[in-house]
Amino acid sequence: MIVKYGGNAMKSPELRRAVAGEIAALRAEVPVVVVHGGGPVIERELAARGVPSEFAQGLRVTSPEAMDVVEMALTTLGKGLAQDIGWALGLTGRDCGLLRAEVLDAQLGRVGRVTGVGADVLRTLLGAGLTPVIGSVAVAPDGGALNVNADTAAGAVAGALGQGVIFLTDVDGVYRQFPDPASRASQLTRAEVEGGIAQGWIGGGMIPKVRAALDALGRGAPFAVIASGMEAGVLARAARGEAGTRVVP
Template sequence: MIVKYGGNAMKSLELRRGVARELADLRREMPVVVVHGGGPAIERELARRGIESRFVEGLRVTTPEIMDIVETALCRLNKELSQEIGEAVGLMGRDSLLLRGDPLDPVRLGRVGQVRGVNTALLHALLAAGITPVVGCVAVAEDGEALNVNADTAAGAVAGAMHQGALFLTDVDGVYRSYPDPSTLAPTLTRAEIQEGIEAGWIAGGMLPKVTAALSALDAGAPFAVIASGMVAGTVRAAAHGRAGTRLFP
């Protein structure tokens, strides 16, 4: 299973280490590839340097200076997560061209990218050796320079390329038809229902990129995708087995 571990679900060190333990436990039942973001870590580094963040349609405008900071912050977090999960190795897009990308909109977004290729052979080799790959969401462009990739998008691309299910961990329990009414949490959604939700407006805001990434994963060959909370103990295994979160089908 491809597990996307997001910045909002790793705001505290205690929570982050708890999820790392759950990922290590899940690995006993199935091979796991972890793809992570790191918004809070990036924000701390930018604030320390007095640089203000600017977003366009939910994506961080990434100048070359900010790209250097993003890559530095994610590289450190990548190694820390690998250590906390155990029997894992931290990788970025530059490693054996793991994530190859193209700039999304250089004029408006700078060094923000989209994934156009995944070195699945490297991931399969590590999994076969009993090692969990932990992938930071930095891709490498044709010019050899780094690109800042949305972590949901990166996880969706990896899941699609490997034809495996994807679990998107976030700070809500799943997709609600009327947030935050718990009775409206959708246990499953089809593509048609997702399109209906987007048009009707009950899929919007921060949930939109997650759902979009999940749909992209399904389009690329993933059999299913799950959106679930990474904030509650025990959710990772339950979501992986279809007992928590919202499961999306083609």
């Protein structure tokens, strides 16, 4: 199982430790790969160093100076998460070429689009009983670092391994009538997602989440789940299809 973890769900150290415990528990049932971002932590570190923070096309504009801070923040965050999980390795996509990417748009700076995944390396680590914890930094053709969207990175890993992916976020799924929790869809097909976007009941911040799920399917993942990482006990239930919204082909 691939678990994408990041964003607001990582703000609280106590919550991070609780989720780490859930990841360790899930690993007792199935091998797990964690892919993480860390927007709030990156934002804090950039501000502390006086590095400007700018977004365009929903992505962080990443100057070379900002890239250094992003990589440092994600590396530190990943090491802590791996330590909390136990028997895990905190890595970034630059280690052993786990994530390879090309520049997405020159106007965005050091922002990349994932073009390859070191699936054999991941299988070797999983075979040794280790949990890879991968920060969403990729290696560019020039050997430098590229900042990649953690959702799409997780989808690429899921596709390369042919496994499902759970996106832990700050909402508990896709609502057919937002914000009515009773309207949460337990499962949606690709066609239903596209129809929901066209009809407007999937909108706002949910659109990039479902797009990431569809991207994972397009790369070969059999399913993707959007679930809340803000409450305890969700991960195991999401893996069993009992929480969140499962998106299928």
